[in-house]
Amino acid sequence: MNIILHKVNDLQIGQRHEDGYINLTKMAQASNKKLNDYLRLSTAKAFIEKLSTDTGIPVSGKNGLVQVHKGGNNKVAQGTWGHPQVAINCGQWCSPEFAVLVSKWVFNWITTAQNSVKESFDSSNQFSDVVKAYIESSQALNRVIHTAIHQQTDSLREALKFLDTENHVIINCLEAESKRIEQISHVTHTICIDLIQLPPSQPRRYFDPQKLEELSHSIKELGILEPLLVRPVTGGNYELVAGERRYKAAQLAGLTEVPVVIREMDDVTTSKVKIVENLQREDLNPIEETEGILELLALQLEWDRNEVTSQLNKMRNVCDRYGEDSEVRHNVMSQSETKTIKELFASLGRMSWESFVKNRLPLLNLPQDVMEVLRDGKLEYTKARAIAGVKDEQKRKEILEDALAYNLSLNDIKRKIKEIEQQVKPESLSIKDQVDNTFRKLKQSKVWEDPKKKVKVEKLLAQLDALMVDDVS
Template sequence: MPTSKTPKQPYQINTQGIDLLFGADDEAPPPQSISLKSIQLPPQQPRRYFAPQKLESLITSIQQQGILQPLIVRPLDDEHYELVAGERRYRAAQTLTLETVPVVIRAFSNDEAWEIALLENLQREDLNPLEETEAILQLLANRLQITSDEVIALINLTAHPKRESVHNVMHSEQWLQLESIFTALGRFTPNSFRVNRLPLLKLPDEIKAALNQGEIDYTKAKAIAQIKDPQQRKELLEKAVTQDLSLSQIKEEITTLSRQAASTPIITPQKTLSDTYQRLKNAQLWKDPQKWKKAQTLLKKLEELIEENVSN
């Protein structure tokens, strides 16, 4: 994530970048055509996954109508540009081996370019809740010039509004700036974001990966995440993806797993030892010399194992 030594002012939507994205800036420069090969992707991008079917649909549309909305780029030198917004169009143009593409060229700073990319990411129709959560956290971290973990800690203060120290922090310039960002985005308050979105970051890694790759939707992923056993969770996730299970089918699978778990007795190491001791005592192996000799050999190995554990 880009960093800056200059503190940012209280948050305002970057109208220069947003207006360029949606064509509302009368003073924006007109689009012009440049070589596709002169455009390069930024070193770090907020968007990590593109649904193949969505990209194919865009490719078909461009074949029929051309690129209707120009890409946004910023100049690197006289002949090279860095993509700021429009990565799907850029990738579709590459697939179609287009020689030129329409662009709007603006001299954005690193922070401005990163922010516009994040904001464009938040406008995606196919954005799932986890991706949206991550994008908002990145935007907050960029604007407040702190890490995502520090943003989360700041937002979590809303869980303790009556503490005096929290009261002071929540009236600080940093907190007011955070609130203004949420107001500008118009989707959450800090508290609703904490309650409804931050828990998504604690989803198991395989669930988050399936979500970000578009393999499963959020409601199904959330249901599967309830399974505590990692192996059972992984198996159900794979089954849900490969067989395209509905949410009701997934819930039926979870109910079945819960019933199996309830009917299976929990055997702890302590119970195993206790049961073995009782069975050994009841068997009275010492009455049979041969069996007792075998038992003593095994008991000696156990003693050696215990001594080895104590010495370590």
């Protein structure tokens, strides 16, 4: 048996040279299908029976349109073989692409057969008729295949339209479900206050005892007007996300149950909500606000706080040193991290990033004693920064205590600081040091711009020169 081999999907599909029959079993395998499924199709049966009637070839058997061969040791010859037209029809069942491929094999076989006959023999009428019949039937089948392909394309278009409609339905359902979940997430529940636990890290750390007491009395009288925000945690408990001040006041008021809104949140979302909720409070002190913004930036950029601080300082240094048209400035300010930082400050609406770097970041470097009173909300940050400038720890402590005890204004604090600086007695300095100090101050002063003062300075210098001349002589 002379067999032409066609490779499809790593499978060798045989085609007999003498009659063009093709191995249908291998065709089905190459398409990941079972041949019996094709042979059971009513359309396939009708096609093969019609072809049998037209050609006079039996449906099956040794010389039939469909032939089964065990093949012996020749594995290529094993399987069910089909007449070329049956093979094309089977190919259409496999896929439109497969049908075109099989048609090509059949056409090539017919062309080869024609050339072989012309070279070897004078074409007999019988063989010529057979070849013509193959050509005509193959051309007819090719038209059928093209029609089938177009039909399948139209079917695919209809299927895509259906899927598109289905997608819209699914999207609408999802949106409706999302709205339903959002509505549920805003439903207020009442739970036992003992089931609520504080998170390990809470951005807001200090609460004014007097204001907390006032809120507690209000809660006793009117209840909690705005529910707490919590999220479920293990053990049937809930973690407080927002509303720590109300929670503490409720404890002071002796409430056993509190209204809450329960939402499912991951750790990152929870942290962001906590920080943003606290940043929106007017009574948040500057230290807590500064630390909260840094924590929010760290979460947004997925950096640690030191990296955030470094980037902010880098942005300020570049803006201070380079003009707007500078390439260095453009490169730094166009970075994605820089854009994220600027967008976050814009969304918070509290201050610009420039103001934050200039006025807030320095607060984190304040002496510990000043930092504590500022964190507790007992001192405004402008006063704290002024007091922090006193290097002498004991004197700084005295000014700090006076500022708290007598509620000193910023001007009062600056006056006290100036008095302390002037307490250094000139007598304690040598004459030489005094001269050095005087000349240093003279260089920094603006006496040169005043003509009258300039004349006096010239006279004094002349007197000094005269003294030095007498001393030298």
